[in-house]
Amino acid sequence: MEPNDDLQRWREALAHDFRNLQDRICSGLEEVERAYGGAAFVEDAWERLGGGGGRTRVLTSGAVWERGGVNFSEVEGEATQALKAQMNTDADRFWAAGVSLVLHPANPHVPIVHMNVRHFALSDGTCWFGGGIDLTPHYVNPEEAAQFHRELQGVCEAHSCGRYQEFKEEADRYFFLPHRNETRGVGGIFFDHLGRDGASREELDALKAFVLDVGDSFLPAYLPIVKANVGRPFEASERDWQLHRRGRYAEFNLVWDRGTRFGLVSNGRTESILMSLPPEVKWTYDHQPGERERATLNWLRQGVDWAGSPR
Amino acid sequence: MEPNDDLQRWREALAHDFRNLQDRICSGLEEVERAYGGAAFVEDAWERLGGGGGRTRVLTSGAVWERGGVNFSEVEGEATQALKAQMNTDADRFWAAGVSLVLHPANPHVPIVHMNVRHFALSDGTCWFGGGIDLTPHYVNPEEAAQFHRELQGVCEAHSCGRYQEFKEEADRYFFLPHRNETRGVGGIFFDHLGRDGASREELDALKAFVLDVGDSFLPAYLPIVKANVGRPFEASERDWQLHRRGRYAEFNLVWDRGTRFGLVSNGRTESILMSLPPEVKWTYDHQPGERERATLNWLRQGVDWAGSPR
Numbered sequence: 001m002e003p004n005d006d007l008q009r010w011r012e013a014l015a016h017d018f019r020n021l022q023d024r025i026c027s028g029l030e031e032v033e034r035a036y037g038g039a040a041f042v043e044d045a046w047e048r049l050g051g052g053g054g055r056t057r058v059l060t061s062g063a064v065w066e067r068g069g070v071n072f073s074e075v076e077g078e079a080t081q082a083l084k085a086q087m088n089t090d091a092d093r094f095w096a097a098g099v100s101l102v103l104h105p106a107n108p109h110v111p112i113v114h115m116n117v118r119h120f121a122l123s124d125g126t127c128w129f130g131g132g133i134d135l136t137p138h139y140v141n142p143e144e145a146a147q148f149h150r151e152l153q154g155v156c157e158a159h160s161c162g163r164y165q166e167f168k169e170e171a172d173r174y175f176f177l178p179h180r181n182e183t184r185g186v187g188g189i190f191f192d193h194l195g196r197d198g199a200s201r202e203e204l205d206a207l208k209a210f211v212l213d214v215g216d217s218f219l220p221a222y223l224p225i226v227k228a229n230v231g232r233p234f235e236a237s238e239r240d241w242q243l244h245r246r247g248r249y250a251e252f253n254l255v256w257d258r259g260t261r262f263g264l265v266s267n268g269r270t271e272s273i274l275m276s277l278p279p280e281v282k283w284t285y286d287h288q289p290g291e292r293e294r295a296t297l298n299w300l301r302q303g304v305d306w307a308g309s310p311r
Numbered sequence: 312m313e314p315n316d317d318l319q320r321w322r323e324a325l326a327h328d329f330r331n332l333q334d335r336i337c338s339g340l341e342e343v344e345r346a347y348g349g350a351a352f353v354e355d356a357w358e359r360l361g362g363g364g365g366r367t368r369v370l371t372s373g374a375v376w377e378r379g380g381v382n383f384s385e386v387e388g389e390a391t392q393a394l395k396a397q398m399n400t401d402a403d404r405f406w407a408a409g410v411s412l413v414l415h416p417a418n419p420h421v422p423i424v425h426m427n428v429r430h431f432a433l434s435d436g437t438c439w440f441g442g443g444i445d446l447t448p449h450y451v452n453p454e455e456a457a458q459f460h461r462e463l464q465g466v467c468e469a470h471s472c473g474r475y476q477e478f479k480e481e482a483d484r485y486f487f488l489p490h491r492n493e494t495r496g497v498g499g500i501f502f503d504h505l506g507r508d509g510a511s512r513e514e515l516d517a518l519k520a521f522v523l524d525v526g527d528s529f530l531p532a533y534l535p536i537v538k539a540n541v542g543r544p545f546e547a548s549e550r551d552w553q554l555h556r557r558g559r560y561a562e563f564n565l566v567w568d569r570g571t572r573f574g575l576v577s578n579g580r581t582e583s584i585l586m587s588l589p590p591e592v593k594w595t596y597d598h599q600p601g602e603r604e605r606a607t608l609n610w611l612r613q614g615v616d617w618a619g620s621p622r
Binding site: 044056058060067069178179180243247250251254255261264265267268270271273274275277278279280281282283284285286 | 355367369371378380489490491554558561562565566572575576578579581582584585586588589590591592593594595596597
């Protein structure tokens with residue numbers, strides 16, 4: 001089924017908005033990089049066999065971020081068996097657009113961060129929004145985690161479709177490594193299938209406004225934490241801990257992350273998908289954390305009420 | 312169903328043989344380490360909630376191997392849903408024993424190696440042997456790959472149940488990264504479910520003799536390659552390439568390896584399972600190999616007739 005002109009225009013506008021979001025985020029990050037004499041994003045524009053393409057933007061060996069990737073993609077095509085199974089659908093074709101980013105800072109006192117907003121549509125007429133944003137400090141600073149969550153809570157509260165508590169709990173469940181019995185970091189928000197149960201055009205527009213606002217909350221939620229920590233000196237032992245925490249990040253993405261696994265088994269663009277992997281990683285058998293590192297591990301659990309914690 | 316005394320004794324003998332195999336392999340590796348003034352294995356004996364346990368032996372920061380792990384385990388218990396699905400069975404209980412190893416050398420001219428031999432039994436009376444051995448050079452030396460394969464071919468030919476060509480092709484299929492369109496290395500042999508279709512005790516004993524011989528082929532197949540290369544100097548660019556190839560190794564184990572994934576989703580002993588991950592890894596977006604590195608990539612494909620290649 002070809003989308004009608006009206007739907008086509010709606011999708012074009014959404015893709016346009018996602019591209020602009022990618023631009024704003026890259027500009028905001030580059031501004032910080034510039035302040036420390038660092039690197040700029042390099043763009044890789046690609047097309048997908050079967051329909052669509054994307055703009056992968058990667059920042060390498062920056063002063064602030066050792067590696068950062070901010071992707072836009074807009075793809076369409078036939079729904080493979082893997083996609084039908086994962087999406088629980090019989091529809092033949094799909095259309096998807098979104099922005100996703102992962103940043104791995106150079107300084108272990110600056111947290112890793114991830115953000116993703118996306119729209120997914122099937123040829124049977126169903127469509128939905130999904131997304132999330134979560135923070136992975138190498139060393140948890142409870143004040144900063146609370147500040148990050150309050151920013152996300154504020155975005156949710158500004159939209160009738162934004163349910164912070166529900167999305168926060170969903171993030172606790174999603175960003176979790178069962179084989180380590182650890183959360184990936186201090187969480188954030190995660191949501192999927194918003195509007196899948198037959199939303200009207202008005203409702204979809206409201207969801208779109210929410211999702212774009214989530215995207216725009218990324219810089220104000222994250223940059224203050226970056227700026228507060230990027231100048232802090234660090235020791236070799238702290239760098240070592242950072243490399244081990246990145247190992248957990250790689251484990252999560254390769255073993256548990258639905259988006260990564262789906263991309264890899266469905267023949268997605270591997271370099272864009274695995275851009276989320278850290279530039280350098282260490283694994284040590286039975287690694288023994290020090291005292292401060294154990295304090296961080298104690299925070300890596302589900303159900304911490306960050307936004308409600310005392311200021 | 313409790314195994315009868317006879318079966319119990321057969322299993323004890325098998326576990327005993329596997330433990331001795333682990334001992335022989337560790338001694339052989341330590342002898343090489345000692346020759347270069349290096350490290351020894353440290354043992355972690357563990358018990359499994361629900362039944363059984365193991366001896367995890369890890370060598371860290373050796374002169375030859377940056378990390379090596381040689382595990383023995385003998386576990387039993389209730390078959391979980393995940394196990395029933397993976398094993399395609401309704402049986403309630405299982406028993407399993409085996410030896411597995413992965414070695415990550417310090418010198419990029421020395422290949423990574425993996426070996427695994429195992430026996431699996433279900434309470435419905437079915438049981439089988441499985442295993443494999445494969446070589447992952449950072450730089451492929453076709454002569455050495457051929458020599459490695461001929462050693463494995465020799466072991467197969469010494470046993471009526473050893474079918475080199477079939478097991479070699481199975482390794483080509485198994486040790487493959489679809490998302491990179493690359494084999495993990497130059498392959499080896501891989502087999503599973505040997506004897507599952509109702510082998511007699513004599514047939515099981517013949518399979519056991521084959522599998523133990525595969526285990527004992529590890530040192531003669533691998534050590535000559537180690538000794539020929541461990542003294543070779545290497546440059547920073549070769550170390551860098553090694554770290555990137557280790558990234559592929561981590562991708563294979565975390566995304567595709569059935570044993571690793573099964574262990575992680577079925578609540579296995581994480582540290583013993585992930586001992587296979589490399590000690591240090593690099594991922595670079597759209598990494599560009601040099602000329603010699605491209606030559607290696609050209610060998611990383613299925614269907615190379617290593618054993619039959621000209622001497």
